[in-house]
Amino acid sequence: xxxxxxxxxxxxxxxxxxxxxxxxxxxxxxxxxxxxxxxxxxxxxxxxxxxxxxxxxxxxxxxxxxxxxxxxxxxxxxxxxxxxxxxxxxxxxxxxxxxxxxxxxxxxxxxxxxxxxxxxxxxxxxxxxxxxxxxxxxxxxxxxxxxxxxxxxxxxxxxxxxxxxxx
Numbered sequence: 649x650x651x652x653x654x655x656x657x658x659x660x661x662x663x664x665x666x667x668x669x670x671x672x673x674x675x676x677x678x679x680x681x682x683x684x685x686x687x688x689x690x691x692x693x694x695x696x697x698x699x700x701x702x703x704x705x706x707x708x709x710x711x712x713x714x715x716x717x718x719x720x721x722x723x724x725x726x727x728x729x730x731x732x733x734x735x736x737x738x739x740x741x742x743x744x745x746x747x748x749x750x751x752x753x754x755x756x757x758x759x760x761x762x763x764x765x766x767x768x769x770x771x772x773x774x775x776x777x778x779x780x781x782x783x784x785x786x787x788x789x790x791x792x793x794x795x796x797x798x799x800x801x802x803x804x805x806x807x808x809x810x811x812x813x814x815x
Contacts, residue, residue, distance in 0.1 A: 652664075652666060653665075654667060656722070662682045664789055667785075689787075692785070693777070701718050702718060704740075708737050713790070718744045719744075719745075721742055723739075723740050723741075724738070725739075731762055738759065738774075741757075743755070
């Protein structure tokens with residue numbers, strides 16, 4: 649089964665769109681919207697794109713000063729042929745807090761190919777960031793989610809109350 653991630657948005661809910669091909673047939677469009685908390689690795693992979701936004705726009709200041717003020721709101725990808733090579737074309741939407749004027753601005757990057765920048769931070773390529781995000785998104789889609797904190801005391805109390813009502 650071949651799958652290609654085409655969109656993800658992580659906020660109050662988790663939205664994913666992808667294309668899937670089974671048994672060599674046509675590509676199907678699929679989507680998932682969920683409120684279940686993700687594995688922490690998905691949030692980390694998603695938040696690292698703030699460094700890409702900083703690199704594209706060249707905001708004044710060091711990355712460590714600017715990146716905490718950038719919040720990625722959506723990432724979309726499509727496949728395009730670039731000189732005979734199948735590459736991902738990526739667009740990112742974000743908001744940035746501008747501390748100098750105490751305001752938040754919505755920004756959208758131009759579409760960029762995955763090879764637009766050799767390195768972003770600590771020698772990690774943009775293509776590698778995309779691979780990590782795609783892998784983590786598909787883990788979420790396949791059911792790998794965060795372990796919720798279980799309240800055994802409350803669950804036991806509720807079960808006892810239900811048992812008493814049943815008697």
